[in-house]
Amino acid sequence: MAQPNIRRLRIAVSGLGRMGARHANHFLHRTPKAELVAAFTPEERELAWARENLEPWGVKIYTDYDEMLKHEGLEAVCVATVTTVHAEQTIKAIEAGKHVLCEKPLSTKLDVVQQVLAAAKRQPHLKVMCGFSRRFDASYLSAYALTASGSIGRPTILRSQTCDKYDPSGFFVAYSEFSGGIFVDCNIHDIDLALWYFSADPTSTNKKKELPKVKSVVAVGVTALEPDLAKHGDVDNGVGVVEFYDGQIAYFYSSRMNPPGQHDSTEIIGTKGKLSVNANPTTGLLESHLSTGIHRDIPQTYYDRFEHAFVEEARQFTDAVLDDKAVPIDLESSMEAVRIGVALQESLRSGKKLWFDREGKRVDEDGQARARL
Template identity: 55%
Template sequence: MPSPRRVSIGIAGLGRIGQRHARTLLAIPQANLVAAFTPAPHELVWARENLEPLGVTVYDDYDKMLEQEGLECVFVATVTAVHAEQVLKGIAKGKHVFTEKPISTKEDVSQSVVDAAAKKPELKVMCGFMRRFDSSYAELKAKLDDGLIGKPVVYYGQTGDKRDPSGFFVQYAQFSGGIFVDCTIHDIDLALWYLGENNVVKSISAVGTCAIEPALAEHNDVDNAVGIVEFYSGQMASFYVTRMMAAGQEDQTWLVGTEGKMSVNLEPRINHLKIHDKYGVRSLEPQTFFDRFAASFATEFAAYLDTIINDTPVPIPFKGAVHAVKIACALQEAVNTGVKILYDENEVRTN
C-alpha cells in the first residue's frame, strides 16, 4: 500500500502557540515539518533541542526558510504585527499559507493580503479559526442548518483566559491589536458562521475596564470588556472577553433562535471526572485555550492540508477573515472611545 501524500511545511514563529503548532504538525499524517523560523534566541534554543533532532532545519531568517528546496507550505504563527508581511512573502514565493488569526490588526491591510491571495487561486491560503473544527461547535452548526431552533436571533460568546500574573498579556498588548482583536475574533467568527457570513453590521458598541492590569491602559487595552454588534437582519451578537478567570479557561457560547436555544461549554471541563472531597463537589477545567482546543487544532490542520493534497477549496474562505477583523477593530475602537459606531446598509461607516 502506498504511503500517504505528505505536505512539506515550514513554521514561522516558535512562541507559545508556535511550539504547540509544531508539535501538532509532527503528529499529523498529512504533515512533513521540514523547516522552522524564529528570530528569538530562546526560541532558537528550543527549536535546536526539540526540532533539529527530528530532521527539521531551523532558521533565524524567514526569507531564507522560504528558499528551502521542496518547501510547499508555510504556517505563520508569529506575533500578529508581522502576520500580513509573512503571508504576502509566502504567497509571492508560491507557497500555500496557513496563518494564525488575525491576518492583521487593520482592515485595509487584511484586505490587501486577501487580494494578493485571490490573484493566485492555485494556492491554498487560510486564516485559522479552530473553533469551527471543535466537535461541539460543529454539531451546533449542523443542527442549526437542520432548522432545529428556527432562525438564529441572538448570539452570545465568551472568551475567558485564566489570569496570568507574569505580565505576559501586558507585554503582548503592544502587538495584539487589543483584547477584541486578539481574543474575541474567535467569537466574532462563530457569530458570522451561525448568524450569516454576509450579515451587514448596523452598529457596534463596547465598554471595558482594567480590573487587574492597569498597565494595559498604556496600550489602549483592557482586561475585561463587553461588546454588542447589531445587524440589519435584526440579529444581534454579544461578546464578553476577560483575562482574569481564576479557575481556568472559560469559553462559552449560546445561540437563541425563534424555536429554541443551543449552548456549548456552559460548564467548562477538561473531562467528565467529578471530585467529591472536603472542598465540595467539582470538576476539572482546562487551564489554557490549548488544553480546550488541542483536538480542534489537529482537526483544522488536517482538513487544511487535505485541501493541498486533493486540490479542493479551503474549509474557511480567506475573505471571511477580513469581516471578522473589521468588526474586532471597531469593537476595540468603541471600547477605547466610548462611541457607538454606526453603518449604512452597505456597511459603510457613517460616523
C-alpha cells in the same frame, strides 16, 4: 522504515514560540498527510528547542524566513510568529507560491488585512486560511451541523465569551500594545463564530451563505485588575454588542481574570432552539466529593481547551490543499472579523456607538437615522 509511498503536504512552520512549537508538533506528529520539512525562527531559545525537537526528525531549521521559503519542494507555510509580522510573512509566502495557514489574526489593522486578501486574490490557486481554531472543535462543529440543518430555526442571537485565567506576570498588559486590544485579541474568536453561525442560516433564501452585514457596534469595558491597560486604550473586561442588518445580534464578553482557568462559551439562539457550548465547563469527567463540597477543574489555558481543535485545523488545512478544495474558513470572513473587532475596540475607546451602512461604510448616527426612514 521505508519512505512512505504517500502524497504528503510539505509544510514549514514560521515561528516556534508557544503556539509555533505546538503547530510544528501537530504537523510533525499528528497530521499524517503532512510532512514538516522546515521551520523558521530567529530566536535563540526557540532555535535550541528546534534543534532538540525538530532537527532529529529531519526538519531543516532556518533563521532567515526568506531562505526558508526557498526550501526545496516546500508547498505550504504555517505562520505562527508574533501578530505584527503575520501579514508580511503571509504575503511573502503567497508571492513565493506557497499555501498558507496563518494564526489569527492576519493583522490587527484592517488595511493590512486587505493587503493580504489582495495578495491571495492574485494567486487564486493557493489556499490561504486564517486559523480560527474554535471552528475545529468537535462541540462547535456539531453545533454548526445542527444550525445548518435547521434544528434551531433561524439563528438570531449569539452570545459568546472568551475568558482567560488571570496571568499575574503582567504579560498581557505589555502585549496590549500590539494585540489590538481585548476585542481584537480575545473576542475575535467570538466574532468569527457569529459570522460563521449566522451565515449558516438555513432559512435564508440566499444560498451563497453570505456574511451577515454589520449595522452597529458598541462596546464598554473596565480595568478591574490592571489599570495600566488604559495606556493602550485597553481593558481587562470588555462587553460588546454587534447588531447586524436583517435581525441578528451578537453580544460578547471577554475577560483576563477568570480565576479557575479558561472559560470560553457560546450560545447560538435560534427561533426554534438554542445550542449551548460549554455552559458547564470542566476539564474531563472527574468530580471530587469532599467535605468542602463537590469540585471540578477546568482547562487552564486556551490550548488546554482547544488542543484537539488545533490538530483538526492542521488536518483540514492539509486535506484542503492536497484535495484542492476550498479551505474551511474563507479570508473574507476573517477580514470581516478584524473589521468588527477593530470597530468594537474603537467604540470602547471613544464611548460611541458606531454605525455602518449595508455596504460596510461608516455612517454617522444621523445618516443612520436617515437610512432608517
